[in-house]
Amino acid sequence: MTTFELFFDLVYVFAFTQVSRLMAETHSAIGILQALIILSLMWWTWVGYSWISNQASADQPFLRTVMTLAMIAVFIAALTIPEAYEDLEGGWNGPIVFATAYAAVRIIHVTLYLVVAREDSGVRRQLLIFLIALIPAVTLIFVGALLGGQAQLWLWLAGMIYDLGATWVGSALGRGWRLPSAEHWAERHGLVVILALGESIVAIGVGVAREPVDPFIMLGAAASVVLSVLLWWSYFARLAAAGEHALTARDEYARARLGADAYSYAHFVIIAGIIVTALGIEDAMKHVGDAEPFGWFGATALGAGIAMFAGGTVVFALLVGVRRPIMRAVEAVVLLAALPVLAVVPPLAALVIAVTLTGAIALTESALHRRAEAMRRS
Structure with missing residues (x-):
């Protein structure tokens, strides 16, 4: 590139x-x-x-x-x-x-x-x-x-x-x-995912840019950065390389078709999920020290944004041949189910709950992947 x-x-x-x-x-x-x-x-x-x-x-x-x-x-x-x-x-x-x-x-x-x-x-x-x-x-x-x-x-x-x-x-x-170059295509889309994730990092600062730093802001910032890292891991740990390999293995027409379906279309859902999640993060950070409930707007942006991202990675994974991306589907369902809880707890608690759920699912997926790889080698 x-x-x-x-x-x-x-x-x-x-x-x-x-x-x-x-x-x-x-x-x-x-x-x-x-x-x-x-x-x-x-x-x-x-x-x-x-x-x-x-x-x-x-x-x-x-x-x-x-x-x-x-x-x-x-x-x-x-x-x-x-x-x-x-x-x-x-x-x-x-x-x-x-x-x-x-x-x-x-x-x-x-x-x-x-x-x-x-x-x-x-x-x-x-x-x-x-x-x-x-x-x-x-x-x-x-x-x-x-x-x-x-x-x-x-x-x-x-x-x-x-x-x-x-x-x-x-x-x-x-x-x-x-679509002559599979490597260029995968790299270009990986970069735009990084750029969108950068928006989630910016959202952390936008929410508290004019506020004096206190323990609530520090905890909220830490949770928000961890959430952004988890989204990064969810895309780049397995899916990015799998997408490039799938493109490389296909002939001219099939490569162009996969490039359109898995990248031009499915990646929009991934990017949109990141942007909506960033909105939820920004809304939470604006009120990170409040004891009042987070509310449905911020909770829906945060939870549904992560769910949208996870749903996009499920579609992408299926298109590029990643077998049974079950935990990504579980992530989408769990975050949507958690919306009522995120709405009634304070903003900082909502961030911590979202990070905890996303992190637990990522750890479970990683453990299942290692187990499957060990069984395959044996």
Whole structure:
């Protein structure tokens, strides 16, 4: 992976931060849905450029120049995330600016891909099929931005679902995508998981940035960091390498199909789970010294975020051939079942309970894995 790709991905770190900010400011279920729609739109733009950079080196001057233009558009879209649904007073219309920047990112992507694939008829044909998904989806984003209100929410949701679904069907019909490097693909997605986990670390500090340090903050920070490390372990201890090996073992079409299903699609659930968990951490740290109940909003963000992450790793594990990821499914069920408890205990206790449950499941999974490996060798 080139340093320019890493630099390109940094604009998405800012986008992740803006999505978390939107969730925190709205502090409602609708706000979380709005933010997840924005996250999915931004994720789909990142996915598009990751396919290009796997097929052609981003160190080429032409690719760097065009991807720089895309970075500018991504950054403008990220800047407008806080007013993507409600235009702030003064300046240009926020939803329209977001829709325009988003459309620019998608148009630049398709144009660049056509240039990169100018000698590959299979990819060019696939890109023409891809336009069937792109044009209606972008149109729905623009119409939603123009109408605003509840119509915007549902039109953007419809645009997102149509884009994902039509792209999946079109990819199965066209069979034209290329994924030359399994190592690059796995490494690139592993890096974006790290970047998202960085948001959970930032959330720890955001929650108490202006508070004097005391024992509650120190305990909450320690628990939050341990939780972030557990999420890191859950992905990188077994799954990251298994994904790369599965990609390497497949032929051209099967590799591209697995790359789309296990990474372009399943990884969105993993990233979304991390971002929602970060929201729960931030909410807990803001009130870490309080004796009052954590409440349903923070508890749901914390517990459901971990459960979403775990569910994403289950899907990823099954797709790449990891046998019986039972403990990941158990983790999702246990954290969801624990939501009523997390809601009625103080925020610090909720953090400790979430860390304890996640850690116990990780230890159990590790022990079962070692036992299975010992039995296999014997």
